[in-house]
Amino acid sequence: MKKPTVVIIGGGPAGLGAAWQLCLQDKANVVVLEKLGQVGGNTGSFELAGIPVDFGSHRLHPACDAHILDDLRKLLGDDLLDRPRHGRIRLRGRWIHFPLKPVDLVLRLPWSFGFGVACDSVKKIFSGSQKTQEETFATVLRAGLGRTICEDFYFPYARKIWGLEPEVLSAIQARRRVSAGSLGKMVKKVLSAVPGLKPPGSGRFYYLRKGFGQICDTIAQAAKDEGAALRLGASVTKIEMGSPHQVHVRVDEKDEIIEADYVWSTIPLAVLSKVISPTPDQSVLQAADGLSSRAMVLAYLVLEQSQFTPFDAHYFPEAHIKLTRLSEPKNYSVRKEPADCTVLCGEIPCQVGDEVWNSTDEQLGEMMCDALSQSGLPVKSRVREVVTRRLPHAYPVYLTGYEKHFQALDDWSSTLDHVLTFGRQGLFAHDNTHHALAMAYAAVECLSADGTFDLSSWASYREAFKSHVVED
Numbered sequence: 001m002k003k004p005t006v007v008i009i010g011g012g013p014a015g016l017g018a019a020w021q022l023c024l025q026d027k028a029n030v031v032v033l034e035k036l037g038q039v040g041g042n043t044g045s046f047e048l049a050g051i052p053v054d055f056g057s058h059r060l061h062p063a064c065d066a067h068i069l070d071d072l073r074k075l076l077g078d079d080l081l082d083r084p085r086h087g088r089i090r091l092r093g094r095w096i097h098f099p100l101k102p103v104d105l106v107l108r109l110p111w112s113f114g115f116g117v118a119c120d121s122v123k124k125i126f127s128g129s130q131k132t133q134e135e136t137f138a139t140v141l142r143a144g145l146g147r148t149i150c151e152d153f154y155f156p157y158a159r160k161i162w163g164l165e166p167e168v169l170s171a172i173q174a175r176r177r178v179s180a181g182s183l184g185k186m187v188k189k190v191l192s193a194v195p196g197l198k199p200p201g202s203g204r205f206y207y208l209r210k211g212f213g214q215i216c217d218t219i220a221q222a223a224k225d226e227g228a229a230l231r232l233g234a235s236v237t238k239i240e241m242g243s244p245h246q247v248h249v250r251v252d253e254k255d256e257i258i259e260a261d262y263v264w265s266t267i268p269l270a271v272l273s274k275v276i277s278p279t280p281d282q283s284v285l286q287a288a289d290g291l292s293s294r295a296m297v298l299a300y301l302v303l304e305q306s307q308f309t310p311f312d313a314h315y316f317p318e319a320h321i322k323l324t325r326l327s328e329p330k331n332y333s334v335r336k337e338p339a340d341c342t343v344l345c346g347e348i349p350c351q352v353g354d355e356v357w358n359s360t361d362e363q364l365g366e367m368m369c370d371a372l373s374q375s376g377l378p379v380k381s382r383v384r385e386v387v388t389r390r391l392p393h394a395y396p397v398y399l400t401g402y403e404k405h406f407q408a409l410d411d412w413s414s415t416l417d418h419v420l421t422f423g424r425q426g427l428f429a430h431d432n433t434h435h436a437l438a439m440a441y442a443a444v445e446c447l448s449a450d451g452t453f454d455l456s457s458w459a460s461y462r463e464a465f466k467s468h469v470v471e472d
């Protein structure tokens with residue numbers, strides 16, 4: 001029987017994971033089209049001053065499905081490092097270990113913060129559960145965690161990450177984004193740091209010797225070894241529906257058409273609606289305009305010192321500090337070389353085209369140094385170089401009411417014969433890498449050896465994806 005040709009759009013973990021498994025299981029001829037010059041999407045890495053650096057702090061979470069983790073172990077061998085988490089968060093001017101640890105909370109938590117949390121817990125016990133207003137990110141977290149944790153941590157952090165007030169963000173954002181969404185869950189998380197009570201994997205993460213991007217680089221190579229065609233610098237501009245579909249792609253300033261029995265898209269769902277021909281109804285295009293993504297500028301400082309701090313990441317909830325997170329890539333893989341320098345990566349959420357997005361490297365370098373000084377971490381060594389990268393689709397924004405726009409687009413995409421959309425951008429899901437890989441594996445499982453796609457099995461998987469909660 002002739003194998004179907006599956007054209008996969010997007011070379012991030014979702015697209016590459018699917019390409020690899022499709023070829024490995026000999027289910028399809030596969031072509032991957034990736035618009036950038038490298039694979040990995042938001043999980044990619046690049047080298048700076050001899051150090052592999054990521055697009056912001058990336059860790060592989062131990063919550064990854066066991067069979068996927070096993071496959072990754074076999075593929076990555078000793079390069080998959082099992083590392084303890086060693087971060088810090090700034091609360092009322094003090095540094096607390098992150099993820100939270102009981103000893104650290106007792107010794108370092110500002111007393112006013114602890115007192116506030118204790119009062120909130122008592123209030124919660126006596127007030128019971130009241131649902132009088134429409135649920136939002138703010139109401140869900142205030143009810144679950146109390147005022148103090150919300151006002152000191154989650155709300156200012158949310159304003160920086162999504163650029164919006166917590167009151168206009170959907171309740172779903174709280175449920176999907178905040179894994180410790182109630183005091184009970186938070187206490188459980190804190191206690192899980194106690195030896196003896198620790199569940200396996202707690203307080204640890206997986207990382208790669210050559211940077212997080214090594215996951216996708218290695219999967220891409222494995223997919224190629226199994227016969228997949230990988231086209232870089234190949235931007236899909238149009239998908240003409242038919243049998244087969246005609247996928248229009250721009251490579252090296254030339255247009256090409258590739259025929260596909262199936263199109264598997266991992267690009268933003270809203271973008272998919274704009275490249276499909278025939279053009280969808282106006283209502284679908286309007287729904288697409290109702291979904292927005294938050295962008296991010298990443299500023300990298302190359303410093304002439306071997307290590308800035310021993311911590312992997314610093315988290316900054318405070319409103320006046322422009323960064324949300326700082327990471328030191330060398331510390332993720334315990335890299336000692338090069339001995340004469342280190343790199344810091346600052347994450348600055350923004351909108352495409354706003355002042356931050358349009359800032360020069362020099363301005364972003366200064367912004368980062370100012371933020372670090374204000375946090376009590378002044379840069380004292382010479383800054384050898386400032387390099388920046390920009391992610392147009394860093395975080396999906398769940399504005400209240402976004403569900404109806406997503407539903408309209410989702411309903412429309414499910415009418416497209418032999419077209420599947422998945423991945424973080426494809427399902428507008430605030431997901432981790434292991435979730436994107438789980439979606440890829442599920443899609444491949446739904447394609448049977450005779451080339452038919454089991455839509456009812458996919459519908460069950462889609463229900464299961466709703467339980468995905470982002471791990472920090």
Ligand SMILES: Cc1cc2nc3c(=O)[nH]c(=O)nc-3n(C[C@H](O)[C@H](O)[C@H](O)COP(=O)(O)OP(=O)(O)OC[C@H]3O[C@@H](n4cnc5c(N)ncnc54)[C@H](O)[C@@H]3O)c2cc1C
Nearest residue numbers: 010012013014035041042056058059236423424431432433
């Ligand atoms: C700052 C930050 C930190 C994160 N930290 C973590 C973490 O610690 N752990 C974790 O597990 N996850 C983390 N994530 C999430 C992780 O990056 C995503 O889950 C993952 O990238 C999703 O993979 P994907 O393949 O679905 O999408 P993407 O990685 O977004 O890949 C989509 C691909 O499609 C390509 N594309 C778009 N349009 C076209 C087109 N027209 N033609 C061809 N190709 C196109 C893009 O270039 C991209 O390569 C983080 C994300 C961010 C932004």
